[in-house]
Amino acid sequence: MGKLGVIIVAAGRGSRMGTAESKQYLQLGQKPILVHTLQLFQNIQEVDEIILVVGADDVDRCSGYVADYGITKATQVLAGGAERQDSVRQGLGALQPGTEWVMVHDGVRPFAKKEHIFACLTKTQETGAAVLAVPVKDTIKVVDGNNQIQSTPDRRSLWAIQTPQAFRLALLLEAHEQAERAGFLGTDDAMLVERLGVKVSVVESDYYNIKITTPEDLPWAEWIVHNVRGEA
Incomplete structure (x- = not known):
């Protein structure tokens, strides 16, 4: 298998956390x-x-983390762009020659399970594109601008998409280039690949792989660290 590169995106300010510090730098x-x-x-x-x-x-603070915590696989710490999509594109351009596979992962999603990451990678090597996800637990409603319910999709067809998202590098590069040419901004990398008419596989993860986004997530994250995914 060719080389596997991982792009960790952590350029967001995280206004929903309501803290002066960006969420990715809060202590856990x-x-x-x-x-x-x-x-x-x-x-x-x-x-x-x-x-x-x-x-x-x-950049300087994170270069310090890389040195202080012995993150020897981190070859570059880059400044991101205006949008998440721009930041991923910066990362793609920095991968070493010989990289065949790439995973894109949220910096504020520290609890992805290794077995699920491997499963996502394996599925990607079979199909070219795969993402971690979980079935939604709640009934989901489509709501209009007046806060009135328009429709209720079948819950069995709805999945909450997580990261990592994994791709053959050439495929994701093409997807980003096409999106840039069209001025298209997607909410995740899978969406850009879907635009090419390529099927993206879903690999079931678990509900511990949370994105730490709002204040309510922090005590839950502390519980996960101490009870489920702690580095013993």
């Missing part, structure tokens, strides 16, 4: 959230390289 256990995420991929043998994309003001 004894370390910043982002460090937990970096260590997760550092400790996966199959990962050849990590590209970390952060806010321009945070």
Whole structure:
């Protein structure tokens, strides 16, 4: 198999957290959230390289994390773009020659289970594109601008999409290039690949693989660290 590169995107400001500090730098256990995420991929043998994309003001701080916590697979810490999609594109351009596979992962999602990451990678090597996801538990409603329900999709067809999302590198590069030419902004990388008419496979993950986004997520994240996914 060709080389596997991981792009960790952590350039967001995270206004929903309501803290002066960006959410990826808040402490979880004894370390910043982002460090937990970096260590997760550092400790996966199959990962050849990590590209970390952060806010321009945070490059020095994150380069310090990489050095202090021994993240030897992190070859570059880059300043991201205006949108998440721009940041991923920066990361794609920085991957080493010989990289065949790429995973894109949220810096504030420190609890992806290694077995699920492997399953996502395996499915990608079979199909070219795969994402982690979980079936939604709640009934979902489509609501209009007046806060009135328009429709109720069948819950059995609805999945909440997570990261990592994994792709053959050439495919994701093409998807980003086409999106850039069309001025199309997607909410995740899978959406850009879907635009090409390529089927993206879903690999079932679990509900611990949370994205730490709002204040309510922090106590839940602390519980997960101490009870489920702690680095014993």
